[in-house]
Amino acid sequence: MKIGILGYGNLGRGVECAVKQNDDVELAAVFTRREPSSVKILTEGVPVYNVSEMEAHADEIDVLIICGGSATDLPKQTPEAAKLFNVIDSFDTHANIPAHFAAVDAAAKENGHIALISAGWDPGMFSLNRLYANCILPEGQDYTFWGKGVSQGHSDAIRRIEGVKNAKQYTIPVESALEAVRSGENPELSTRDKHLRECFVVAEEGADLAKIEHEIVTMPNYFADYDTTVHFISEEEFVANHSGIAHGGFVFRTGTTGWNKENKHVVEYSLKLDSNPEFTASVIVAYARAINRLHQEGATGCRTVFDIAPAYLSPLSGEELRAHLL
Amino acid sequence: MKIGILGYGNLGRGVECAVKQNDDVELAAVFTRREPSSVKILTEGVPVYNVSEMEAHADEIDVLIICGGSATDLPKQTPEAAKLFNVIDSFDTHANIPAHFAAVDAAAKENGHIALISAGWDPGMFSLNRLYANCILPEGQDYTFWGKGVSQGHSDAIRRIEGVKNAKQYTIPVESALEAVRSGENPELSTRDKHLRECFVVAEEGADLAKIEHEIVTMPNYFADYDTTVHFISEEEFVANHSGIAHGGFVFRTGTTGWNKENKHVVEYSLKLDSNPEFTASVIVAYARAINRLHQEGATGCRTVFDIAPAYLSPLSGEELRAHLL
Secondary structure, X not given: OEEEEEOOOHHHHHHHHHHHOOXXXXXXXXXXXXXXXXOOOOOOOOOEEEHHHOHHHHHHOOEEEEOOOOOOOHHHHXXXXXXXXXXXXXXXXXXXXXXXXXXXXXXXHHOOXXXXXXXXXXXXXXXXXXXXXXXXXXXEEEEEEEOOEEOHHHHXXXXXXXXXXXXXXXXXXXXXXXXXXXOOOOOOOOHHHHEEEEEEEEEOOOOOHHHHHHHHHOOOOOOOOOEEEEEEOOHHHHHHHOOOEOEEEEEEEEEEEOOOOOEEEEEEEEEXXXXXXXXXXXXXXXXXXXXXXXXXXXXXXXXXXXXXXXXXXXXXXXHHHHHHOO | OEEEEEXXXXXXXXXXXXXXXXXXXXXXXXXXXXXXXXXXXXXXXXXXXXXXXXXXXXXXXXXXXXXXXXXXXXXXXXXXXXXXXXXXXXXXOHHHHHHHHHHHHHHHHHOOOEEEOOOOEOOEHHHHHHHHHHHHOOOEEEEEEEOOEEOHHHHHHHHOOOOEEEEEEEEEEOHHHHHHHHOOOOXXXXXXXXXXXXXXXXXXXXXXXXXXHHHHHOOOXXXXXXEEEXXXXXXXXXXXXXXXXXXXXXXXXXXXXXXOOOEEEEEEEEEEEOEHHHHHHHHHHHHHHHHHHHHHOOOOEEEOHHHOOHHHHOOOOHHHHHHHOO
């Protein structure tokens, strides 16, 4: 299977690494909005083209993986690219998934291509676990916790405050809330009960630290509803200890069965990821294999992880899967 | 969707309870090898028939759920019943899955029916989690832990010892092994490292307790490779404290990504189940919905959980799933 990458940032590099780990997958080309000669990729012998050259290389690629951002890139890029390629993205603005799905579905169907949107871990593996557990335990309650990991949006919000040079915000699940859910207590949890927010801030010289801290912890929507801790640190410490891209989280469903709902069950799925973009990329590459196969069977139009039978993700045959993994 | 149950033991009763929790599913009939009038079911107004009457009621049932044992019942019952019905079972003898699949597939195809074998949690949800995580992290290691829960086979083995009146054996995952896996250490774990075995035994009056204990802890295959604890208790205590059917377990995959495999990831799925048969039954009913739909689309032959797109398990539409669960 020949893969193309559109957009060579953290996610694009993650896809490149995932391709290396899958023997049946090959990187055919990288497309960038930058001047191609300025983009150095890791894989030897693979060409880098400008996005304007995509159409000329459409025949060389089985699935194009679109590695843009959900806010402005993907709503435009994925339907456009679906005219030329089978495509897959990691669109993660939950509220806009129906509209994005409709746009990509129309473009893909019209041009005889297949597409899959919102691959990754949330949306993606977390969504799958919510779906499976909801189908098994129709009477129950869902809980999703994120972290410990970096929230890009919250880090950006801090950086916009006057006197802030750099900032990183960690979302941290509250341990006692996790334990209460895990025990099957079905707790009612407020926003504040579920997550803590911890901020590491590099201030400009002479900035008013008390004022910055106050602006952070009282910021509506972002921090006011949470218990927030602010640490002021040096530029050196920031670079040394807060450059990571780790993330993760927990999905629970607790439910009851029995004639009188007398039995409790707890289903828990969790991820601890050293690299958020590399894990997301690894999910995407597995789903690229799946849609490539479905396309070979004649399928067109848009899909999500909900629509893909798990066996399609694996390079192994049905016989091998039944013998070794079932 | 109209469901039939073949075999009314713990699992059959679990299916009956699960049907009650799913508005789109209805119980149409229970088939038993016993005298039908001797079988009292929970649902009012639903007929109980002898297995000899199955053929006469084939048209009244969309999916027959076969609730027999894997050792001798299912290898015979499932292919036989697949001639008359769409069928689903929870066949759990891992080593014999390929042969069982082949027999059921042939019978179902020949008669225009669909079948699904090995639904439940292991095989079943645990298998799915192994498959997904293996596809995402091709370079990594799998760990499965069972318990805390009752092992029927090990309890039976103890009961066969001279002087034993009753016995229950709990399989317990070793907490330090779980923690080592969870931390991403990729430990090499022996059989003894992973699980403890705890036995509660009611002895015949005057039996040689030391001899019984010795026979248990040295029993090859069953106990010799484990750290095993034996407690002798009274009949009353046995009935009061050891009649439960709780179970559960953990599936991990730990793997690496990155150009030089520099990033570690831990995927963990766990179940804590008050009732093993009721949870298994709940999984089966969700998959019964899926194969009924696939049959309406014209599909025939045998499937496993690997072959079913998750959306088929849900009573919700694709639009609803994308809007609310993705």
